[in-house]
Amino acid sequence: MIVAMDSGIGGASILKEVMKCAFNNEFVYFADTKNSPYGNKTKKEIFDVVKHNVDFLLSRYKIDILILACNTATSVCAKKFRQIYDFPIIGVEPPIKVALDKGRKDVLVIATKQTIKSNLTLKRFIKRKSVKIKLLPLKKLAKLIDQNAFNLENTIPYLEKKIHRKNYDAVVLGCTHYNFVKSELKKVLPCAEIVSCEEGVAKYTKKLCANLSEKQHKVEILLSEENETIRSFLEQYLILDFSHSDSHPKTKSN
Ligand code: DGL
Numbered sequence: 706m707i708v709a710m711d712s713g714i715g716g717a718s719i720l721k722e723v724m725k726c727a728f729n730n731e732f733v734y735f736a737d738t739k740n741s742p743y744g745n746k747t748k749k750e751i752f753d754v755v756k757h758n759v760d761f762l763l764s765r766y767k768i769d770i771l772i773l774a775c776n777t778a779t780s781v782c783a784k785k786f787r788q789i790y791d792f793p794i795i796g797v798e799p800p801i802k803v804a805l806d807k808g809r810k811d812v813l814v815i816a817t818k819q820t821i822k823s824n825l826t827l828k829r830f831i832k833r834k835s836v837k838i839k840l841l842p843l844k845k846l847a848k849l850i851d852q853n854a855f856n857l858e859n860t861i862p863y864l865e866k867k868i869h870r871k872n873y874d875a876v877v878l879g880c881t882h883y884n885f886v887k888s889e890l891k892k893v894l895p896c897a898e899i900v901s902c903e904e905g906v907a908k909y910t911k912k913l914c915a916n917l918s919e920k921q922h923k924v925e926i927l928l929s930e931e932n933e934t935i936r937s938f939l940e941q942y943l944i945l946d947f948s949h950s951d952s953h954p955k956t957k958s959n
Pocket of ligand 1: 711712716741742743744745774775776777778817820847879881882
């Protein structure tokens with residue numbers, strides 16, 4: 706079983722990309738709607754709720770691969786989880802290196818408050834003198850995205866208000882929820898290339914999947930607290946849209 710988890714819809718953007726390249730597997734998507742958003746919580750609070758969720762999922766499934774499809778949970782938990790659990794744990798990092806490798810020199814990194822505070826990749830790159838990197842915590846954006854999953858343009862006024870300078874040459878998405886507002890970000894930051902991590906994570910997961918035996922494709926969606934908007938969004942995005950998409954291996958023309 707490949708399990709992907711997040712506080713809400715964000716991590717589904719990662720799981721969808723994974724499913725495109727490792728279709729013949731069984732997947733579970735877990736959204737911790739009861740404890741969202743993670744980003745404004747303390748490290749201890751985040752560690753405790755995410756660990757509780759992993760233990761709950763372990764009591765129900767044989768986990769072959771766990772994807773912490775959440776930058777906040779990765780920043781706080783990934784290292785310790787790799788010492789506690791014996792299955793592979795894949796995390797997500799703000800793809801700042803990707804932006805710099807592409808030659809971007811004036812970069813805005815947006816993420817949750819806790820990711821900005823504790824992510825080690827960001828700490829390492831912020832020291833570089835040859836590039837301008839601005840770290841901006843967006844405390845309300847993940848929740849706004851969950852609440853407006855079907856009306857994402859409602860996030861534009863918040864983005865306009867929080868992002869003061871508009872001429873960055875790249876914006877690095879350090880929260881998986883933000884993958885869902887790429888077109889809204891493009892309206893606010895017309896000159897910026899949007900750099901996100903879902904393709905990189907999917908490629909890496911595909912490599913690990915080579916060790917698993919092929920299974921009939923199946924996706925299960927679990928929420929820690931029922932939420933109609935989030936459930937119907939996830940069902941549409943991960944199940945209905947996916948079975949009609951041309952990335953589905955069975956309908957792919959090449
Ligand atoms: N999607 C998450 C992340 O990547 C969590 C956002 C939140 O719950 O604050 O950080």
